[in-house]
Amino acid sequence: MSAAQTGGETGGAPVKSAVRTVELLEFFAGRPGMHSLTAVQDAVGYPKSSLYMLLRTLVELGWVETDATGTRYGIGVRALLVGTSYIDGDEVVAAARPTLDRLSDDTTESVHLARLDGTDVVCLATRRSQHHLRPFTRVGRRLPAHSTALGKALLATRTDEQVRALLPEKLRRLTEHTVTDRERLIEELSLVREQGYAVDREENTLGLRCFGVAVPYRTPARDALSCSVPAARLTPAHEQLVKDALLDARDRLTTAARRF
Structure with a gap:
């Protein structure tokens, strides 16, 4: 795969999944609390199926958390670790x-x-x-x-x-x-x-x-x-x-x- 396809050193287009991940984290960072899948989709506009898979991946990695029902989402503890690292460094x-x-x-x-x-x-x-x-x-x-x-x-x-x-x-x-x-x-x-x-x-x-x-x-x-x-x-x-x-x-x- 070429650098242009991956958005690499030649200055190609941004990688869509990376952009969506950052936008999701910024959404949760700016809106404390837990949010339904529908509420998140209304805000970011991604297809619900791909949004759900991205959220599940972020949950598994600790960047996003869910409530007891597994249907509402909020910012995860790993975001705090990164923010603290920024301040400390x-x-x-x-x-x-x-x-x-x-x-x-x-x-x-x-x-x-x-x-x-x-x-x-x-x-x-x-x-x-x-x-x-x-x-x-x-x-x-x-x-x-x-x-x-x-x-x-x-x-x-x-x-x-x-x-x-x-x-x-x-x-x-x-x-x-x-x-x-x-x-x-x-x-x-x-x-x-x-x-x-x-x-x-x-x-x-x-x-x-x-x-x-x-x-x-x-x-x-x-x-x-x-x-x-x-x-x-x-x-x-x-x-x-x-x-x-x-x-x-x-x-x-x-x-x-x-x-x-």
Whole structure:
């Protein structure tokens, strides 16, 4: 069989079964819980017979699990092992640990390291707030870039044209405060570039304000740091403390990450 037929070194078409496998795993990763065969087929559009055989293969290999009836499917434990391996092997995540620890101590709030992936940011590491009233973001959670301080800080390291190519004209609304017009968001990104940090004003979660900074150890930046504060606890003095701590953490992590 030629390389073109297999999608090999000559740059032929992707292998259909491999593409379908990845799409299935991404489907389950984005929709926690168990799903019927019909629900999965409605979402991915594969022929039911081939979908069933692919699911059974993934179940046998541990990438997909079934419930007690064997008729509903969800993500398997091997996916967790791969995700953990990604985090454990990432040099920037390792370098960020002391920075996140200090940022958590300096602000007493929840702090995060995230990476841009398409139109979303994915949380790579987090430290929980020291307060009773606190938000929680798990490692691996995906959030829309346009509605988060992390995402806006990263989008601001790209040109306006790059942002237009990445995001649709109409952006998804998550709260009543979410900016849903791409051009309005682009206007905001110019301010982010000027001041060096981005702000999420309850745009992703009601009652929660976030501040984010891109970590420019590469251009454009792919990683960012953020601090989340319940709006009820955010005073002007605390807001300034958070911003200063983030800018300091950005500089320290940028220096550390440039060694790689």
